[in-house]
Amino acid sequence: MRVQYSLSQKRNIYFLVFIVPFLMGLGVDLYVPSLPVITSFFHTNASLVQLTVSLYLLGYGLGQVVLGVLSDSFGRRKVLLISAVFFTIVSFACILSPNVFVLETLRFLQGICIAGLAVVVRAMVVDVFSGSELSKATNYFTLSWSLGPIIAPFIGGNLENYFGWQANFILFGLYGLFIFIYAFVKLPETNSHLSVLSFSQTYNNLREIITAPVFMIITTVSAIGYAIIVLFNVVGPFFIEMVLKYSVTQYGNIALVLGFAYFLGATANRFVIGYFNNKSLLLFGLISSLTGSILMLLLGFTLGMNLFVVLIPIFLIFFFIGFIVPNALAETMAMFSSIAGTASAVFGTITGIIVFLVTMFGSRLKTTSQIPLAFTYFCLLVISIMLFYISGKLEHKHELALKIAK
Numbered sequence: 001m002r003v004q005y006s007l008s009q010k011r012n013i014y015f016l017v018f019i020v021p022f023l024m025g026l027g028v029d030l031y032v033p034s035l036p037v038i039t040s041f042f043h044t045n046a047s048l049v050q051l052t053v054s055l056y057l058l059g060y061g062l063g064q065v066v067l068g069v070l071s072d073s074f075g076r077r078k079v080l081l082i083s084a085v086f087f088t089i090v091s092f093a094c095i096l097s098p099n100v101f102v103l104e105t106l107r108f109l110q111g112i113c114i115a116g117l118a119v120v121v122r123a124m125v126v127d128v129f130s131g132s133e134l135s136k137a138t139n140y141f142t143l144s145w146s147l148g149p150i151i152a153p154f155i156g157g158n159l160e161n162y163f164g165w166q167a168n169f170i171l172f173g174l175y176g177l178f179i180f181i182y183a184f185v186k187l188p189e190t191n192s193h194l195s196v197l198s199f200s201q202t203y204n205n206l207r208e209i210i211t212a213p214v215f216m217i218i219t220t221v222s223a224i225g226y227a228i229i230v231l232f233n234v235v236g237p238f239f240i241e242m243v244l245k246y247s248v249t250q251y252g253n254i255a256l257v258l259g260f261a262y263f264l265g266a267t268a269n270r271f272v273i274g275y276f277n278n279k280s281l282l283l284f285g286l287i288s289s290l291t292g293s294i295l296m297l298l299l300g301f302t303l304g305m306n307l308f309v310v311l312i313p314i315f316l317i318f319f320f321i322g323f324i325v326p327n328a329l330a331e332t333m334a335m336f337s338s339i340a341g342t343a344s345a346v347f348g349t350i351t352g353i354i355v356f357l358v359t360m361f362g363s364r365l366k367t368t369s370q371i372p373l374a375f376t377y378f379c380l381l382v383i384s385i386m387l388f389y390i391s392g393k394l395e396h397k398h399e400l401a402l403k404i405a406k
Helices: 007-029 032-041 046-074 076-094 100-128 131-163 166-186 199-210 213-243 248-272 278-303 307-321 325-333 337-362 371-405
Strands: none
Touching: 007 046, 007 100, 007 131, 007 166, 007 213, 032 046, 032 131, 032 213, 032 248, 046 076, 046 100, 046 199, 046 213, 046 337, 076 100, 076 166, 100 131, 100 166, 100 325, 100 337, 131 166, 131 248, 131 325, 199 337, 213 248, 213 278, 213 307, 213 325, 213 337, 213 371, 248 278, 248 307, 248 325, 278 307, 278 325, 278 371, 325 337, 337 371
């Protein structure tokens, strides 16, 4: 039986659903304008500094399996508070990194901490909301996440310009501390069905989720959509600052515009979600994003390299990804509401690993032209559309089997 929450409690949960995903977006985008400067600071090469983004995402992925399961057994509140404390400590420790390898290690730990925050908030949404409210809440989650890429590069570029790249990690630490204090004072425990921590039960839950092909496929599609955005964050600073010769603050302004594209898309999705189902909007986002990648290729081959030839198609791609991630998240989270923490963990783990692999590949892309990035986008979106159609056929077979069984 679902617990009834007061209006005040729901407001506190909504607030956390807003501020935690925003930090998830900040986790990558706040300091990416400083990647070239960090490269010079540690006297290292660009790929090692780009690895600080990839390892953060790997930690974000791997940490969710353990922390999601623990939140099912020990409660959402405890896992969130512990994750916030360690995120704060690790963020301040990044400032003291003596070399790039220590920074990479700390970023990996930062990713594990953000995993705990992310998996708990996604599970809290399922604990508290259902039906159309669940779709709306997941859309708020992704809207909040989209604000990170919008605002973070602008803030990070100016922080680095005036105070140095370390100021970004001071902001991380203060943000984590605020989440801890607010949750400690305001957050109720939302998991009313704590499960006994059992390796056999955990194995069975994980097996149930991982062997659900539709869940795995739609999660992969969502992860690819997220990876497309993060890939630009890895390649973009070097492309725009080093090749096109724009300043770090100018890059922050450019990233602000691109982040706003995703926000607009997610907002548009929020308005039409009452008229179309999640799958229809997801397919619309995939096909439209693919069209944007084709435009990026055509403009690159015909007009050569300049800022607007790059930004216009990427703006369109990011806008239509705003229809992909929220609807994929809503579809997957509704499938396993009784073990939401574990389902959220699997969702986050797959997302983290796929984004890690894509950004690792992206760190080896040539930045002298937009063609390699455009072709990568095209391939990722073609794969996503193929996976979507496979999931549709699997669902149809499952529904047919149920009818026959009746």
